[in-house]
Amino acid sequence: MSTWRVVPPWNRSAGFSLLEMLVALAIVSIIIASMTAVFERSGRLYTTQNAAAALQQEVRAAMDVIVSETRMAAYDPAKSGDFKIRKAEATQFRFEADYDGDEKVGGYKADGTVAKNDPYSKSPESRCENRTFRYNLTGKSIHSICGTDAETLIGGADSNIKVTALDFSYRDKKNNPTSLVSEIRGAVITITAQAPAGREGMIERTYRTSVDFRNTGLNNM
Numbered sequence: 001m002s003t004w005r006v007v008p009p010w011n012r013s014a015g016f017s018l019l020e021m022l023v024a025l026a027i028v029s030i031i032i033a034s035m036t037a038v039f040e041r042s043g044r045l046y047t048t049q050n051a052a053a054a055l056q057q058e059v060r061a062a063m064d065v066i067v068s069e070t071r072m073a074a075y076d077p078a079k080s081g082d083f084k085i086r087k088a089e090a091t092q093f094r095f096e097a098d099y100d101g102d103e104k105v106g107g108y109k110a111d112g113t114v115a116k117n118d119p120y121s122k123s124p125e126s127r128c129e130n131r132t133f134r135y136n137l138t139g140k141s142i143h144s145i146c147g148t149d150a151e152t153l154i155g156g157a158d159s160n161i162k163v164t165a166l167d168f169s170y171r172d173k174k175n176n177p178t179s180l181v182s183e184i185r186g187a188v189i190t191i192t193a194q195a196p197a198g199r200e201g202m203i204e205r206t207y208r209t210s211v212d213f214r215n216t217g218l219n220n221m
Contacts, residue, residue: 135166
């Protein structure tokens, strides 16, 4: 006849069963996977935010240059009539400004070519008086052109930033859209650019500002 004997709790063997260990491992795996996913999302967000901040800084710097220069379009203190807006297109804006007040367009003709035998044409001290801002579709960049000498303002092959659009939307004195050069008193400038953001790929941002061409109105007074 079998006899049952009660084993006191303190005499029982300690440890976990195989099932308990499997359940514990499953729970730990879920926790680790969740934490890893959170860290990955945080890392991607951090990378995207950094890329967006750097992109904004670069575009803002380029925009500041464009606004600073174009604000002086058609500056003609002597009212000689030789300093004008020469080209006003959606992706290109060319103008003249008599910064030094000598009534000469810094060695450049109205078409942007260098005037031969002109001592002003190679003067490094003078501020460029025939300036063009133009979008370069091939290089995904914006060019700042003094006369015919071009330099990249933002974007291009040597930069990870790619400019996908530059738009000048011109306004008259009543802030209505216009395409007539004689009526232009300002513009809304829009730049759209892309930059790499790690695993998120390319991010794209659009920046917009407005500028008044105060001298165009003064020259007509």
